[in-house]
Amino acid sequence: MSPWLRAVGAILRKDLLLEWRSREALTSMAFFALLVTVLFGFSFDAGRIDRDIMAETLGPGLLWIAFSFSGVLGLNRSFAIEREGGCLQALMLAPVNRSAVFAGKMLGNLLLIGLVEVLTIPIFSILMRVSVLSCLPRLALVAFLGTLGFSAVGTLLSALASGSRLREVLLPLLLYPVWVPVLIAATQLTGQALGGRPAAEGERWLALIAAYDIVFITAGLLLFDHLLEE
């Protein structure tokens, strides 16, 4: 295993271990996603909404809004914990390429947000009366690719926002506009999956998310260095 991969693994393991011991981020994010779902149900009177409309337009929108909102909670935490107690300085002193720090952090965020999604989807399915079992592989693919892009841009921007004095507010302001293309693609794909439409319809959307992922993972690996030097 190359030293770069070992460094990525070490940072990922550190983040996961930290999260496993406290489970703070996971609990708060999952609870927040649940709250968004419940509030949505009340505010749109979900019980009276036509099931097809719920599956094809409103449901996917709700799902991705819940992921985006709770995802920002996790991202904000991702660098807030590093700024505590000089951990960031220690990370910067570590004799590893900075892109490894980015990759490790990004994978940690991907796993964390992915886990929140795994917990949210069944609750969503029950509360919004949308069947997800029949299209689970498609849903998983969209969720994975979309969340990968979210983690890539999110990790980069959360490192950036955590350096300012209003970090919690700044991150969503910077992240959501950049996140729009994947939000569009992911809700379209989710709607097609939940509505049981043929998978071929969504191929270009999948290509778009994949392109976004590649562009921003590359950008993150290349640019992260500039965000850490103090």
Next chain:
Amino acid sequence: MNGLGYLVLAYGFIWVALAVYLLLLGRRIGRIGREVEELRRRAEEAPGPHSARP
């Protein structure tokens, strides 16, 4: 509102937006001017050891 009204509105927006931006720039320039005045007063009132200026 007829077509002419919309056209006037659209062009009005253009000039108003430009005017507002120019106003903001003008205020910043004015602030700099005041700052320069203040700096110059300070330089004249409290001449330091190196201010052997005519």
Next chain:
Amino acid sequence: MAAKNRGMAAGDGGLAIENGGVTMKDGGVAAKHDRERPHDHLAAWLAVGRAFDLLTVPLVITALYFAMVRAPEAAGDTGGIVQRVFYFHVPFAMAAFLGFGIVLVASIGFLAHGRRSWDATAEAAAETGLLCCTIVLLTGPVWARFAWGAWWTWDARLTSTLVLWLIYAGYLVLRAYMADDARVRRYAAVLGIIGALNVPIVYLSVRWFRTQHPETLISKRGGLDPSMAVALRMGMLAVFTVFAALLVKRLLLGRLETRVAALRAGLDARE
């Protein structure tokens, strides 16, 4: 040496801010610091700014004449008299793109060379680009209300312009809420690059998402009447000159602010 803001009448397209008063050439406090003074070519920039100022008025008036009088009335559902905003609406959209393009180039330049002037260019271009983007977003809905009966239609181009506006507004928010130090300059450069990387993806996604724009008017060259094309070119010339005049002013302002801050620091150290 008072800062004078005479001639701010923008209604006629005149962009003359008389900022000659704030140049530090004759400034007393500047004398001692001449040696440490950065090479910011203030006088040259000032002359360039003046030249653009003088150009804007006749060019804008000519462009207005072509747009209002010379160009024929356009046909179709996006036609009619309101279509005449097209000759300024589209050039402002192009100028916004130009501004954001400059942000990208200057951001890369700053990360590569670390020169302060690259960063100042990026900030100035982001501000003027956002102004042009705002104008597009103000004029677009007026045209849309006339042509399609609604102020906002989630049409592809308007929507992607809105997303662009949000991205670069975020860029300026970042700069506004962080102290102007070496760190924020690096952060802003990274954000300037991320925002620009996103632009083509935003355009593609929103176009697939929805499209309603008068494509024929813009994309097909043959579809545009020759005298309309001339009017559009006049509009582009006028708007690009306005853009350049504003950009130079904004750059000059940034340089003045940097220099005044340096003078203040020098004076503080002396006292």
